[in-house]
Amino acid sequence: MKRVLGTPLLEYLPAAGLLAVTAAYLVQAYSYAPDSRLVPAGVAWAMIVLVVLDLAARSRTRLGEAVNRWLNSAAMSRGAPDDAKVRPIDRQIAAVLWVAGFTLALALIGILAAVPLYVFASLRLRGRRPAGLCVALGTGTGLLIWLLFAVVLRIDLYPGLLATGL
């Protein structure tokens, strides 16, 4: 992976992303009345300072070392995180996409269809489990959700956008 100031580029991404979000937040804050924006804008300005320090702390420079020494002593006692071997990036993206996909399924086809489908698909495609076990666990989880929420708690389970009409 490409390194910038001695640190893999990926390690800067969270702080850089936060900086962009904070800048957008600050711009939005200044569209409100002065009294109303006072606290959010104050917090956002403080955040910009903190995030810039965080960006500096991630670099392998003298400034980075100084920031870590004063404000992030835990970062001094261990090397740069080398999660790439322990947590392959494709596995991380896949896990996040499974959650995003499940959320989309819940919104589109509703809870009672999405739950068994998700459990089945997750076990079969991610876990490579036998089809019988996947069907049993998918049906079982769907049944558990229906019993707990629809029968015991009497909650109308969401039918999905496709059923209610987009």
Add this chain to the structure above:
Amino acid sequence: MLDIWLSGIEGLLQVRELAFLGLGMAIGLAFGAIPGLGGSTALALLMPLTYGLEPFTALALAGGVMGAVPMGGSITAILLNAPGTAPNAATCLDGYPLAQQGKAGLAIGAAASANSIGGIIGTLSVLAVLPVAKELVLLFGPPEFFLLALLGLVVVATTSHGKMLRALVAGGLGLMISFIGYNDVYGDERFTLGVPYLWDGVHLVPALIGLFAVAEMINLMVKGGAVSHDARNVKITRISSGLVETFRHWGTVLRGSLIGTVVGAIPGVGGVVASFLSYSLTVQASKDPESFGKGNIKGVIAPEAAINAKDGSALIPTLAFGIPGGAEMAVFLGILILHGLQPGPLMLVQNQREIYGLVWALTASCVLASFIGLILVRPLALITLVDSEILAPVVLCVAFVGSYAIDANIGNVVLTAGFGILGYLMLRFDYPRLPVVIALVLGSTAERNFHQSMMMGDGSWAIFAGRPIALILAALIAALLCWPPAQALLRRRDNRGTALAGAGKP
């Protein structure tokens, strides 16, 4: 006073309440035993399910969970060297070596009894302090509440184990999120991006479910596999001798419980500090410090007593000021708010029955969960053999549907997913999540009290300087912010001194 305590006990001794207390204990033991889940995840998942319950019943359930989690956590810490919850990590240091020597039962028995005694001492502290807390809280006005909210955030940041900068960033992010929605004071709508769901602000409960339950499941999916791969690791013997050992080392139990009580009452410090402080002080006080880390039973008793004592005293800042003592208490605060119980001075006056019912539920859970934990220790340990590929999808389904069920709004599900991904990214890039939670809880309180203070002072900042409690709080905030750099400076000076002394030697 006695009649209020009794009304709490009376309320708890109903079939329905006892049943939910038992259910909470079972859930707490199971979630405590699964490393990575813990009390905050259990409470976050249960929160929407409590919606249809009476507040008192919901608190009995929550008390059951909170009291039982440490016992569940100590089982896996001792058997598998995998602490169920972070504070149980201190128990691993001597508990696991004992298990390796074939004395797992001794360690689990000692942990269970130390847990019970610690829980009882923690309860006594709450009973002693709560009546005084009511008087104390009434001395607080908007300037003090604003500074107290700020102090809560700063304490969390400065006690984030050498990650103050990242904790401050996380706290700032939480504050920015907490300002989304209608402004309490001026009534205008902010940062909603035109989404009507966000008019009421970011809903706390779905956000917490995402940050804890969903984030932990994503993490588990990424790591893969089960916690333990070998069923032979899950064997237990000699439980009763562990109970005897705890009473033989009563001084260690008492010291651990007192440390837990004091540390628990400080917002944001949490169980990890309590358990490790108790462990290290026990090592320092021992005549045989070399035996620690190799299977000394006092190394199990000391942290376990502190962990449960901390749970009781952590209720003090949570209930009296609405400032959670830790992540678990922050989620618990969500349960209170969900049931229309607003922590603070009014709650101490108006909801005494619920408060004392909760205190008793927590105590009963601490004691009973230890016994139940001893009975269920073998099947509980088997949970750690369940593969994450089975566990994660099932827990995710319950988490998402639970989030939807809060007010039958699909927007909650999207919010939970968003916070789940945010929580995972924070885990991945080593940002503490607790400051986000504390900021979400305290953000609007801090802003409202800030504006009220400025109105009281006719727009002058002098309002914060003219009040003694406010001055003390401001001084504490300044001292806490200066402490980590000062510590670094002292450490540097020490190192330089040692280096010079080394260079001066022939």
